[in-house]
Amino acid sequence: MNDPDAIEALLEDAPEVMTTEELADLLKVKPATVARWSRDFGLKSVSIGFRLKRFTKKNVREFLAHSDELSDNTTGEVSDG
Known part of the structure; x- marks a missing residue:
């Protein structure tokens, strides 16, 4: 499991509801990657x-x-596509 404290720190200033683009920017991946994860x-x-x-x-x-x-x-990994 990933570090809950790191996740909280990452999401601390994020809005409660995010667009695909906002989430991609936050996670430093492409919007297409967020769509694929979804x-x-x-x-x-x-x-x-x-x-x-x-x-x-x-x-x-x-x-x-x-x-x-x-x-x-x-690939055996979750990537940023």
Whole structure:
């Protein structure tokens, strides 16, 4: 499991609800990576319209806490795509 204190520090100043782009900026990955994590690895989102998703701090926290347990079928790692 990832370090809960590090996760809290990362999310401390983040808004309660984030767009794909905001979350990608926070995690220093591409928006396509966030979309893939949502689609393929269980990062939960809230749909607010056609192709519009938002990510809550709670769901991001849960995903990050367990992200080291996830693996990409091709490389064995979760990457920033």
